[in-house]
Amino acid sequence: MSGSDIRDILEIGKPTANDNVPRKAKPTIEKRPEGISRELYSLIGGPPPASLLQPTYKAKFTTKKKAVPWALHSFTNPARSDDLELYHWIRAKEANQKGYPFCRFDSPRDMLHYTNDEYDNYLKDHSWSKEETDVLMRLCDKYDLKFTVIADRFDVDPQRPRSIEDIKERFYTVQERLHEIHGQPYEHSFNKEREVARKHARRVLFARTKEEQEQEDYVAGEVQRLEQQRAKLAKERDHVRTLLDQNTQQQQALIPLTKKKGKPKDPSKEKKRKRKLDKEDAEAKSKMLPGVAVQSQMLSNVKQHLQSKSFKILNELGIGSRPVMPTAAICQRFQVLEHSITTLLELKKAVDKMEVEHRISQKRRRTSATG
Known part of the structure; x- marks a missing residue:
């Protein structure tokens, strides 16, 4: 008995081309974790698609630029009196340049020195002795007007301590007098009271609760x-x-107009009054509503x-x-x-x-x- 006879007995049709197509696999359904309700799990959904995942690794550093060569170069600082030779790393193409590139920032100080005659004639002060003034000027020249450092080094008379404001006031007063004597302009000035008030305001500001x-x-x-x-x-x-x-x-x-007795009426005034009344009547009519209104x-x-x-x-x-x-x-x-x-x-x-x-x-x- 052939296969076709068996299919006829069982009333099964002939196999078609669609019967050879493999069936699609059913999608796997993830099991709901315990402790999470069905509604919450349906809102959460499954894992995010792979397209939304951002890469966490860094891209490989790729560049076609050539490395810049550097060279250890010696230099001397023209602001120093000695011939100290130092070394620093610079680009190889800058090694042939002469001079120290940062010497342009070494600006000279506008500071004058006095003689004994100038001090006796112009710079005497009852609150400062000549010894204190001499030490102050030497420290200002040595520490490049760093007044905080100068105040720390200034210890001529321990019985009379000097604050930073006192040192600044004395220095700028001396320099202003010297420039005035030599006929040179001096742009710097110092106000001790204002500086003290400014620092007090800063301390109060920092001490706020x-x-x-x-x-x-x-x-x-x-x-x-x-x-x-x-x-x-x-x-x-x-x-x-x-x-x-x-x-x-x-x-x-609203003030009623009172008629003046004993004076004849002026025709021109009567015309003006009539025009005014006509104007008020026109304004009143303009406010009226169309149709019948109360x-x-x-x-x-x-x-x-x-x-x-x-x-x-x-x-x-x-x-x-x-x-x-x-x-x-x-x-x-x-x-x-x-x-x-x-x-x-x-x-x-x-x-x-x-x-x-x-x-x-x-x-x-x-x-x-x-x-």
Whole structure:
């Protein structure tokens, strides 16, 4: 019995080309670790793909540049009086250069020396003896005006110790007098009081506690904030001045015009008054709403951020938020009242800001005075 007969009995079709294709292997499912819920493990996901992994090794150093040759070269310093010969490593191409390249930084000191006659005539000082002055000048010449080292070596009279400020003051005073005698300009000067005050301020600054430093940082931040709001405050002040001017004009408009007795009316003044009334009537008509509207709708609305405060002031005065009988005269006076309240609130806001700025400036002044 052939294979085809067996397939016919079992009702199995003929093998096709697709039956020879190997089946794909099922992806391996990693087992969820113990102690981690299924939801958390599904959010975490599997291991990251290999494409996202960054290499941790350094790339091999590859360069095609040739190594620069160096040579051990001897040199002498022209600033020294002896012929001391030293050695240093330099590039081979610089070995043929003559001279010491750093000798250009050896600038000569602008320092003059005095004679006995010059000291007796111009340089005497009741607080400094000639011996102390001579030692000071020798040390300044020897240690190249390193005043910290000079003060450490200066021990002529142990009963009268000299501070760095005293040594500086004496040296610069002598040099200034000598340059004046020789008719040469001298640009250097020294102020002992200012130097002492500067060092005292530095010591106070370094001796600050953490609380004082935080307080100073807070004050500095407030000052910076106030400086940033300076333009905004100036704009608000201009707005308040505009409100005050408008309030004054409205109050003047409410003053009734009294007729003067005993004087004839001037026709030109009557024409001007008529033009003014016509202008006010035109402005009133321009404020009217289109269509049928009540008188109270012509009242100007208070700013949104000032409504609650304005209503509170009206309640304290025993007046409602809107007039009960909104006639033209009542609406006009109510509008003047609302404008006055708005001006009052704007002024109060400006005064509060100025008081805060004043308190911060006083606090900063006290802090600088105690420091």
